[in-house]
Amino acid sequence: MGRTIHITVNGMTEEVPERATLAWLIEHFKEEDPALIVEHNGRFVYLHQYSATTVTENDRVEFIHPDFGG
Amino acid sequence: MDGNPFLTEEQKQRYQRQLSIPEISVDGQVRLRNARVMIVGLGGLGSVSSFYLAAAGVGCLRIVDHDTVGLNNLNRQILHSTLDLNRPKIESAAEKLQRLNPECLLEPVRARIGEDNGLDLAEGCDLVLDATDNPATRHVLNRISLARRIPLLYGGINGWNGTATTFVPGETGCFACLFPSKDLKTPATGVPALGAAAGVIGSIQSVEAVRILVGMKPALANRLVKFQGNSIQFRTVHVGRDPACAQCGPSGGD
Numbered sequence: 347m348g349r350t351i352h353i354t355v356n357g358m359t360e361e362v363p364e365r366a367t368l369a370w371l372i373e374h375f376k377e378e379d380p381a382l383i384v385e386h387n388g389r390f391v392y393l394h395q396y397s398a399t400t401v402t403e404n405d406r407v408e409f410i411h412p413d414f415g416g
Numbered sequence: 417m418d419g420n421p422f423l424t425e426e427q428k429q430r431y432q433r434q435l436s437i438p439e440i441s442v443d444g445q446v447r448l449r450n451a452r453v454m455i456v457g458l459g460g461l462g463s464v465s466s467f468y469l470a471a472a473g474v475g476c477l478r479i480v481d482h483d484t485v486g487l488n489n490l491n492r493q494i495l496h497s498t499l500d501l502n503r504p505k506i507e508s509a510a511e512k513l514q515r516l517n518p519e520c521l522l523e524p525v526r527a528r529i530g531e532d533n534g535l536d537l538a539e540g541c542d543l544v545l546d547a548t549d550n551p552a553t554r555h556v557l558n559r560i561s562l563a564r565r566i567p568l569l570y571g572g573i574n575g576w577n578g579t580a581t582t583f584v585p586g587e588t589g590c591f592a593c594l595f596p597s598k599d600l601k602t603p604a605t606g607v608p609a610l611g612a613a614a615g616v617i618g619s620i621q622s623v624e625a626v627r628i629l630v631g632m633k634p635a636l637a638n639r640l641v642k643f644q645g646n647s648i649q650f651r652t653v654h655v656g657r658d659p660a661c662a663q664c665g666p667s668g669g670d
Contacts, residue, residue, distance in 0.1 A: 380597035381597065392660070393596055394660060408651075410642050413577050414550060414572040415572060415574045415606070415607025416571075
């Protein structure tokens with residue numbers, strides 16, 4: 347996969363390609379969910395920014411699946 | 417409602433344990449008495465929030481639900497009992513809430529909330545408490561919140577887990593900022609739900625409602641809390657307004 351970096355995904359250290367996008371990570375970690383909430387280094391990322399946001403060494407990414415039952 | 421700044425002797429006794437909370441005291445209690453909250457849904461979440469808000473002395477609860485009580489509701493919808501099977505939920509709920517606090521004015525509405533009736537249903541309400549069970553109705557509540565400029569307290573559950581946040585028009589993002597997709601569906605057979613998870617999220621929404629009504633800052637503004645019940649952990653995510661939001665952004669109705 348070429349050069350790789352280490353990032354933290356949901357608290358676990360993961361090795362991913364350099365300049366991976368959030369869209370790539372979502373697919374790679376099978377987190378697809380139209381309601382997915384993504385936090386990148388403590389900052390909420392909007393759906394329309396997933397393809398343009400890349401990660402760098404030691405970044406933290408959190409995927410959260412919200413709940414809609416009642 | 418009334419401009420009376422005093423509490424009766426009975427109210428002082430009933431609310432004694434919360435009157436001694438500094439942020440509430442007599443002033444906050446009078447604010448609660450003057451408040452009207454719309455609770456949409458009287459299922460797992462609404463059972464808890466309506467009960468706590470009636471108990472806390474919220475002056476008026478407009479409770480909205482179209483459904484009747486079913487046997488598969490009773491693992492989590494603790495306002496209703498086996499004796500209430502097949503009764504309209506608003507009727508069962510109003511009876512229990514009135515018994516709990518006869519001073520709470522109940523405005524039961526048996527309706528399915530939608531674009532056609534939502535705005536009128538929220539007239540005169542200080543906030544909307546979301547106790548619904550699907551994203552489509554939450555988008556309706558979001559548009560009501562934005563049009564009426566009143567806070568929307570979102571809560572949802574799934575299995576062991578739950579999520580809650582508060583949307584304040586003009587101050588925070590809205591439901592559509594976080595969940596712009598129109599493709600959010602819940603299974604026809606219903607979402608799995610542990611009653612106690614609904615209890616946690618319904619309680620969080622109740623705490624937030626009391627905070628807002630007594631004049632405190634919403635604790636969950638721009639902050640989404642996720643409860644993971646199978647490991648009993650809370651996670652918080654900072655969220656915000658999407659400038660490109662179709663609902664509250666420049667092209668939206670705000």
